[in-house]
Amino acid sequence: MTFVFLLKRFAMAMQADKELTFNGKSSEKLKAAGSLLMKVFGVLAGKGPKRVGALYVTCQLFKTYFRLGTVNLCRSVIRSIETARIFDFEEFPRRDKVTLYMYYTGRLEVFNENFPAADTKLSYYMNVVQALRKGDLRLLRHALQEHEDLYVDLVLFLRSGVYLVLEKLELQVYQRLMKKIYIIQKLSDPARAHQLKLEVIAKVLRWLEIHMDLDEVECIMTILIYKNLVKGYLAHKSKVVVLSKQDPFPKLNGKPVGS
Amino acid sequence: MNRRSRGSSSSSGSVGGASDSCRRRSDVPRNRNNDNNKGGDSADVSFIVGTCSSMCPERERVTRERLRDLSVFERLHGNPTKSSSDLAVKKFCRTLSAADVQASDVRPLPVLEETLRYLLSLMDSREHPFEVVHDFIFDRTRSVRQDLSIQNLASERVIHLYEEIVKFHVISRQRLQSCSGASISSMHHLNMEQLAKTLTTLYNIYDVNRKPDYIYENEAEFRSLYVLLHLNTSSGVMGEPLSLWFRKLTSNLIKSKEMCFVRKLLRSYRNGNYRSFLRTTASEATYLQYCISEPHIREMRSFAVECINNVCYKLQPYPLLRLSQNLMMKELDVESLCHECGLEIRTDSDGCIVLPTKQTSFCRPKEGFKNYDLIGIEVESLLCEDT
Numbered sequence: 066m067t068f069v070f071l072l073k074r075f076a077m078a079m080q081a082d083k084e085l086t087f088n089g090k091s092s093e094k095l096k097a098a099g100s101l102l103m104k105v106f107g108v109l110a111g112k113g114p115k116r117v118g119a120l121y122v123t124c125q126l127f128k129t130y131f132r133l134g135t136v137n138l139c140r141s142v143i144r145s146i147e148t149a150r151i152f153d154f155e156e157f158p159r160r161d162k163v164t165l166y167m168y169y170t171g172r173l174e175v176f177n178e179n180f181p182a183a184d185t186k187l188s189y190y191m192n193v194v195q196a197l198r199k200g201d202l203r204l205l206r207h208a209l210q211e212h213e214d215l216y217v218d219l220v221l222f223l224r225s226g227v228y229l230v231l232e233k234l235e236l237q238v239y240q241r242l243m244k245k246i247y248i249i250q251k252l253s254d255p256a257r258a259h260q261l262k263l264e265v266i267a268k269v270l271r272w273l274e275i276h277m278d279l280d281e282v283e284c285i286m287t288i289l290i291y292k293n294l295v296k297g298y299l300a301h302k303s304k305v306v307v308l309s310k311q312d313p314f315p316k317l318n319g320k321p322v323g324s
Numbered sequence: 325m326n327r328r329s330r331g332s333s334s335s336s337g338s339v340g341g342a343s344d345s346c347r348r349r350s351d352v353p354r355n356r357n358n359d360n361n362k363g364g365d366s367a368d369v370s371f372i373v374g375t376c377s378s379m380c381p382e383r384e385r386v387t388r389e390r391l392r393d394l395s396v397f398e399r400l401h402g403n404p405t406k407s408s409s410d411l412a413v414k415k416f417c418r419t420l421s422a423a424d425v426q427a428s429d430v431r432p433l434p435v436l437e438e439t440l441r442y443l444l445s446l447m448d449s450r451e452h453p454f455e456v457v458h459d460f461i462f463d464r465t466r467s468v469r470q471d472l473s474i475q476n477l478a479s480e481r482v483i484h485l486y487e488e489i490v491k492f493h494v495i496s497r498q499r500l501q502s503c504s505g506a507s508i509s510s511m512h513h514l515n516m517e518q519l520a521k522t523l524t525t526l527y528n529i530y531d532v533n534r535k536p537d538y539i540y541e542n543e544a545e546f547r548s549l550y551v552l553l554h555l556n557t558s559s560g561v562m563g564e565p566l567s568l569w570f571r572k573l574t575s576n577l578i579k580s581k582e583m584c585f586v587r588k589l590l591r592s593y594r595n596g597n598y599r600s601f602l603r604t605t606a607s608e609a610t611y612l613q614y615c616i617s618e619p620h621i622r623e624m625r626s627f628a629v630e631c632i633n634n635v636c637y638k639l640q641p642y643p644l645l646r647l648s649q650n651l652m653m654k655e656l657d658v659e660s661l662c663h664e665c666g667l668e669i670r671t672d673s674d675g676c677i678v679l680p681t682k683q684t685s686f687c688r689p690k691e692g693f694k695n696y697d698l699i700g701i702e703v704e705s706l707l708c709e710d711t
Binding site: 235236280281284285286287288290291292298299300301302303307 | 591595596597598599600628630631632634635636637640642646649650
């Protein structure tokens with residue numbers, strides 16, 4: 066399928082350019098991939114069942130243009146999407162792609178200093194960040210990391226004020242992660258599910274490529290309990306957090322953390 | 325916040341204003357021997373060019389000798405009525421409108437550089453207690469800044485002077501804490517106030533001299549101090565909130581090592597992650613950053629004690645040794661910190677000193693000046709690097 070081929074092509078171009086830019090040359094491959102993507106977009110956008118694919122291509126295009134620093138080129142893509150009304154976002158099953166679309170166009174709005182629109186779009190994106198609350202710290206870190214890598218992004222990000230907000234989510238993501246561990250433990254050993262071993266938490270974090278020693282895990286758990294994101298107590302000698310039997314992960318309901 | 329306040333010598337107004345006047349300055353031909361600026365044509369008044377060749381104008385020195393208004397550092401052989409041109413340094417005087425200033429009372433840049441070098445050399449004076457040293461340098465550097473701003477000096481060369489003055493205030497902040505005396509807390513307050521003002525001016529001068537894709541050697545570090553002064557949003561330190569402040573930084577600055585470091589600290593601080601905060605500080609802070617961070621270090625430690633007292637299982641008292649490792653402080657210091665927090669400690673059956681948890685008597689330590697060492701940071705070696 067063209068689609069898969071396309072993806073590979075894109076990944077290859079990215080890789081090739083990484084090496085090229087490393088050698089001080091410009092991103093020729095990516096540019097070429099960009100114009101190819103644009104052609105594919107033209108083909109896909111027209112036809113009914115392939116529209117999901119078109120959206121995917123769009124996101125890749127945005128990504129390409131942002132990388133290349135030719136953000137202006139996004140305009141024409143957006144115009145054809147928004148005027149042709151071929152995309153009713155609610156209709157798409159793949160919510161993540163829509164999110165990505167919102168994210169890129171939101172950033173474009175920031176770029177153009179159209180802040181109300183940027184706000185709407187980035188808020189949409191932020192809603193999905195809520196999905197991160199499922200507890201995938203890795204995703205959050207990646208999201209932050211990605212912006213660190215591209216300084217244009219970081220500047221934009223800091224300027225938009227979203228960055229400081231995202232950082233605040235960290236504790237809530239930890240909360241969700243603990244809840245996940247608790248739920249999984251409940252499936253395997255209900256009688257002792259309310260005991261979270263620091264060792265286990267460290268192991269889960271390691272899976273998420275976050276390396277923490279037990280002291281650090283203890284510190285995080287201490288804060289979570291103190292801020293009432295987790296109900297229970299720390300038995301430091303046994304290296305266990307004992308969760309409260311009732312409502313161990315209180316909902317925030319919009320209240321700020323720690324209140 | 326009225327950052328344009330003319331009451332201070334330091335504020336040179338907004339960025340735009342400063343750059344604007346700079347431009348005008350270069351348009352106007354300089355009049356080196358212009359001794360009578362009084363009420364002269366308005367364009368020249370703001371660009372007075374000083375002609376005073378010593379640290380203190382002769383006229384002022386004679387007057388102060390007569391009035392016995394000499395600091396201990398200015399007295400020739402300890403004589404309270406006699407000074408010399410090597411000892412007297414121009415005092416800060418608040419009531420100055422540009423029209424009243426005579427060029428012979430204002431020191432040109434080379435003299436100001438010399439003056440500042442002399443003043444800062446007094447920092448290590450062991451003859452007098454630090455608060456006396458501080459008081460003198462505090463006043464005289466303020467007058468140096470005043471002379472700079474009267475002449476509207478904002479060139480690259482001036483950057484160094486402001487950086488040195490900032491450094492003085494930062495180091496003072498830390499050293500004043502080990503001083504005792506009734507006026508220390510107000511001295512501390514005034515010191516922080518002038519620190520903030522000097523920083524603002526320094527940032528303006530960086531901006532005025534901005535070249536594309538270039539940051540001055542120490543700029544990132546001095547910019548990072550702003551973040552450290554504003555970690556706590558309710559601390560009441562003047563200035564704009566960080567989220568707005570970040571927007572004005574250039575990409576180079578945002579990417580700088582120093583800015584990444586303080587953003588990491590900011591994140592740990594806001595999350596209450598005391599362990600990461602202390603560790604990051606100990607391993608990455610420069611001497612100046614460390615001096616500014618001290619109150620936060622203290623705050624994070626008492627927060628940690630509060631957390632542990634609050635969340636630990638009552639039947640498992642927390643060993644002080646572990647606490648001292650986590651908080652990167654000496655065990656004896658932890659004992660003292662616990663007492664300050666209103667908590668009792670005791671020795672358990674194994675002979676270990678422990679903190680019994682769930683004590684209800686916890687209270688935040690009072691805003692004092694007591695500080696404990698941060699193990700892992702070698703202040704002495706940082707100092708050497710710095711100088």
